[in-house]
Amino acid sequence: xxxxxxxxxxxxxxxxxxxxxxxxxxxxxxxxxxxxxxxxxxxxxxxxxxxxxxxxxxxxxxxxxxxxxxxxxxxxxxxxxxxxxxxxxxxxxxxxxxxxxxxxxxxxxxxxxxxxxxxxxxxxxxxxxxxxxxxxxxxxxxxxxxxxxxxxxxxxxxxxxxxxxxxxxxxxxxxxxxxxxxxxxxxxxxxxxxxxxxxxxxxxxxxxxxxxxxxxxxxxxxxxxxxxxxxxxxxxxxxxxxxxxxxxxxxxxxxxxxxxxxxxxxxxxxxxxxxxxxxxxxxxxxxxxxxxxxxxx
Amino acid sequence: xxxxxxxxxxxxxxxxxxxxxxxxxxxxxxxxxxxxxxxxxxxxxxxxxxxxxxxxxxxxxxxxxxxxxxxxxxxxxxxxxxxxxxxxxxxxxxxxxxxxxxxxxxxxxxxxxxxx
Numbered sequence: 276x277x278x279x280x281x282x283x284x285x286x287x288x289x290x291x292x293x294x295x296x297x298x299x300x301x302x303x304x305x306x307x308x309x310x311x312x313x314x315x316x317x318x319x320x321x322x323x324x325x326x327x328x329x330x331x332x333x334x335x336x337x338x339x340x341x342x343x344x345x346x347x348x349x350x351x352x353x354x355x356x357x358x359x360x361x362x363x364x365x366x367x368x369x370x371x372x373x374x375x376x377x378x379x380x381x382x383x384x385x386x387x388x389x390x391x392x393x394x395x396x397x398x399x400x401x402x403x404x405x406x407x408x409x410x411x412x413x414x415x416x417x418x419x420x421x422x423x424x425x426x427x428x429x430x431x432x433x434x435x436x437x438x439x440x441x442x443x444x445x446x447x448x449x450x451x452x453x454x455x456x457x458x459x460x461x462x463x464x465x466x467x468x469x470x471x472x473x474x475x476x477x478x479x480x481x482x483x484x485x486x487x488x489x490x491x492x493x494x495x496x497x498x499x500x501x502x503x504x505x506x507x508x509x510x511x512x513x514x515x516x517x518x519x520x521x522x523x524x525x526x527x528x529x530x531x532x533x534x535x536x537x538x539x540x541x542x543x544x545x546x547x548x549x550x551x552x553x554x555x556x557x558x559x560x561x562x563x564x565x566x567x568x569x570x571x572x
Numbered sequence: 573x574x575x576x577x578x579x580x581x582x583x584x585x586x587x588x589x590x591x592x593x594x595x596x597x598x599x600x601x602x603x604x605x606x607x608x609x610x611x612x613x614x615x616x617x618x619x620x621x622x623x624x625x626x627x628x629x630x631x632x633x634x635x636x637x638x639x640x641x642x643x644x645x646x647x648x649x650x651x652x653x654x655x656x657x658x659x660x661x662x663x664x665x666x667x668x669x670x671x672x673x674x675x676x677x678x679x680x681x682x683x684x685x686x687x688x
Binding site for chain 2: 424427428431432462463469505506507508509510512513515516517519520524536537538539540542555557558559
């Protein structure tokens with residue numbers, strides 16, 4: 276399922292954490308750095324990326340692709356008035372949030388065919404298979420959270436769900452590993468499988484090659500934890516809490532942390548249906564987004 | 573001092589201060605950035621009330637930066653419509669909120685919620 280090195284999924288398991296605002300502004304920041312960018316609204320059934328760009332009646336939407344009105348995803352890339360930046364607007368046909376397997380597979384294949392330096396996927400909230408699978412195909416995940424416990428909790432749970440899904444897909448023909456994964460879901464009954472370290476120990480006893488493969492999957496998962504709406508140093512440090520949990524319990528040691536400071540300009544720009552970076556280029560939010568974009572290169 | 577108010581519009585600032593006073597909430601009114609900074613340092617308020625009406629973008633950015641650098645957790649931004657009943661209700665709600673947990677307790681809380 277790994278299909279491209281340039282696909283970045285933007286994930287915010289808890290709704291309302293600023294995921295779409297970050298997706299739109301990050302796309303602009305990257306295009307300002309000379310990169311060809313396509314931002315894809317994959318918040319299926321609750322799309323609104325186009326509103327940030329003020330596109331009231333997009334010429335094409337994801338619906339056109341789902342309903343087979345166009346051949347490929349590249350046919351529905353809408354131009355923006357920004358150089359190097361295209362956008363695929365989301366769809367809202369009934370049932371799109373529960374995309375069937377074949378349509379999802381077709382969508383995934385087409386995502387890999389999009390031309391650009393960066394394909395940014397603005398994913399929906401929650402941890403349904405549709406959302407998780409789009410993160411799995413991406414090279415890198417930007418995990419958006421606010422500094423509060425409910426949001427941090429959802430990020431951890433999402434990553435854990437994603438790892439289980441990834442391993443279930445990878446080892447679907449390896450009954451012993453699948454059985455171990457099932458046991459690990461209930462770690463009250465199986466406390467030895469509470470951490471990924473424990474899981475790997477037992478996996479090694481069953482199948483050495485499989486355990487090495489699992490380690491590689493965990494090593495290869497690159498994530499950036501983005502703490503949004505930071506108001507204090509303590510808020511900024513909340514990213515470390517989730518980073519520590521991911522390292523200690525899930526063996527994911529490749530995550531880095533970035534922060535975006537609370538900024539009243541965000542609400543003002545949203546009300547005007549303009550990206551913050553364009554509306555207030557000197558704002559704290561814009562500065563932080565530009566830093567994140569540069570670090571992504 | 574519970575609240576520091578920043579408003580370059582002295583009428584709106586004065587009304588805000590008056591309605592807080594009626595609810596026995598002590599506040600100080602500032603209308604210049606340096607006054608705001610001094611008041612934060614001196615009174616260490618629980619809440620900042622910032623009136624963004626007539627405030628230019630650069631000033632908003634400066635205030636934003638100050639809030640971050642000085643570690644202010646509770647900020648209420650005012651704009652239009654200016655409804656005194658709403659302001660007092662939001663101020664009371666913000667003042668009643670507990671301070672966020674520190675990182676150690678956050679880590680422990682998360683572990684408990686996640687059953688780890």
